[in-house]
Amino acid sequence: MRNYNNIKERHSIKTNHLNTSIASIELSKNVPLNYQTKLKGMSAEIRNIEPKVVWNHFADLNAVPRPSKKEERVIQFMVDFGKKLNLETFVDKVGNVIIRKPATAGMEDRKTIVMQSHLDMVHQKNADTNFDFDTEGIKMFIDGDWVKAQGTTLGADNGLGVASIMAVLSSNDIPHPAIEALFTIDEETGMTGAMGLEGGILTGDILLNLDTEEDDEIGIGCAGGVDITATRTYESENTPENTVAFELSVTGLNGGHSGMDIHKGLGNANKIMNRLLFDGFTNYGLRISEINGGSLRNAIPRESFATMVIDTVSKEPFLFELNELINEIKSEFASLEENLTIELKEVETPETVMDLGVQIGVIKSIYGALNGVYRMSPDIEDLVETSNNVARVIVKDGAIKIGCLTRSSSETNKWDLANSLRSVFELAGFDVEFSGSYPGWLPNTNSDILKVLKNLYVEMNNAEPHVAACHAGLECGILGQNYPKMDMISFGPNIRGAHSPDERAQISSMQKFWKYLLEILKNIPSKN
CATH class of the missing domain: 3.40.630.10 (Zn peptidases)
Structure with missing residues (x-):
């Protein structure tokens, strides 16, 4: 305690x-x-x-x-x-x-x-x-x-x-x-x-x-609840030569209340976007320029947008594999998210991308951050006790901000999950702040x-x-x-x-x- x-x-x-x-x-x-x-x-x-x-x-x-x-x-x-x-x-x-x-x-x-x-x-x-x-x-x-x-x-x-x-x-x-x-x-x-x-x-x-x-x-x-905000800066790098740029968008999700709807397994645009970026980076060296995902801390994210580049020589296999992954994700959410739309369009090449080392940490920390139910109530049937919503992800102009809202009817488990998330982000070099804590x-x-x-x-x-x-x-x-x-x-x-x-x-x-x-x-x- x-x-x-x-x-x-x-x-x-x-x-x-x-x-x-x-x-x-x-x-x-x-x-x-x-x-x-x-x-x-x-x-x-x-x-x-x-x-x-x-x-x-x-x-x-x-x-x-x-x-x-x-x-x-x-x-x-x-x-x-x-x-x-x-x-x-x-x-x-x-x-x-x-x-x-x-x-x-x-x-x-x-x-x-x-x-x-x-x-x-x-x-x-x-x-x-x-x-x-x-x-x-x-x-x-x-x-x-x-x-x-x-x-x-x-x-x-x-x-x-x-x-x-x-x-x-x-x-x-x-x-x-x-x-x-x-x-x-x-x-x-x-x-x-x-x-x-x-x-x-x-x-x-x-x-x-x-x-x-x-x-x-x-x-x-x-x-009760607590806001968790992870921030860090990064050095921008000139976009590598011989690359092609794309804007990736995840839209059409139901969204909803980050507490009352968190147990439904609805899609979180930030987590879906990160999954797509992780795959592109791991297999084809994708580089991120910007990310703008989610909106409010207490709303399950409905939309996310990212701008990134890929080596020109990898364009065709990247597009093929990304399309395969998009179809897999849509299949996973078919019964819950009928209007889920994931689109990729070629855009003008941005001048800069994220520092590679920071990019690795960002993608892996978002992947590691729990989203959804952490624990069900042991005393009240079908009641979620503790959960987290990865609500906001912003990467732009040398600054990164990731916002989460952790909820729990148990004060001890609220802080347990908060510390778990804090650890994930701090391992990736973020500064983490807890704010707005309120009791159940x-x-x-x-x-x-x-x-x-x-x-x-x-x-x-x-x-x-x-x-x-x-x-x-x-x-x-x-x-x-x-x-x-x-x-x-x-x-x-x-x-x-x-x-x-x-x-x-x-x-x-x-x-x-x-x-x-x-x-x-x-x-x-x-x-x-």
Whole structure:
């Protein structure tokens, strides 16, 4: 345990990350944002879905650009929302928005609840989608029983949770106890909002986290995580003479949530690209000029691109063998990745390539870095305990950066895998940094609010809910550090393909979730 603690002590976490300091945000209407203009491009059909109050708030929210670490606009949006309702509204020192609403008549004797969701969303888009997340609102449409976005992530994670809380706060006819609405920032890229929330700000006894993506699941635990970043520099060499250059691309993969989907065996574009480069180097002396693979730390990489050169005399056998390997890889993923596309096209020869010795280390370290499930839970059936996602690979202009996200519900195994990855990269000459470490959430099967939710679910659906821990990062574990006596639970509507452009929210499930939430609010236990 001493080694794990030493590691954690050496890597501090910065929480005040906003580009514009929170202190400079005026809690008024001094930051004009023409949301109505942005909303005109949205389909009116979204606003007519039941429950209309939730989908209208979701549409309003999705008109506001809200990438992680750039939440100034959505923070102001939420502040304006709370102030307009004449509710106590404030922003804490890291950017979390807290809105308080008194209990409705007859509910004053119930325990105060904290309703919590995060404001930021994962930004992913298809390669052929022309979209600017920093300036545009999400373009949504209805496809049968699902709401989707046009070539981008939808923001249902966790926008539907935020919208549901907004619907309760703005209501005049929903019975509920006293509410503290907690809208955290930067959940998707470090959970710095939850980490920065100080003890004593909240007074609630029960926390309802609305960030679960299965409507028959009640979450009572989650995995922790740590970011692993390996960096090093290299000397560029002039591209050898008598070579031909190619751009190799791996595209069309499903991607998905690097925690919830990690056990599915989906393709990782970075690992597939490295396999192709390794084969070309080993057999034909391939030299790498650039690599750009993956995108976000918490998304399974969908695309990777590389520029490399090969001796002209080796061109034909190289192309033949590469094509054979491409067909083998496609065959391996045939049942999982129907749209996997691996293409090679001849391009203009680059001026430089990587130093050969460094190139060998890079290729071998990526090959040696575990991607996928490291250990299954010994206590909970079918639950991934520990995993890693090789999320990002960049080689360009003399600098290399490889980013991984390791998750685990076991702190000791989280650091065990982190140290394993660290060793692989350090053997290849990388400097390795651990950052953004956050704890898991230990299940409490004796939770009072769990009993309420289970009983109501059975009563309303004539079926038992799935009470489970998940292999994803929820903020409950972090919040519990400063609020250890708070009884916490997580639930939500069906969301599929989170963290990918295939993200979609089920309309019928949202209706089911909303009715469930309203009954939960009516049945919060009394203070005594």
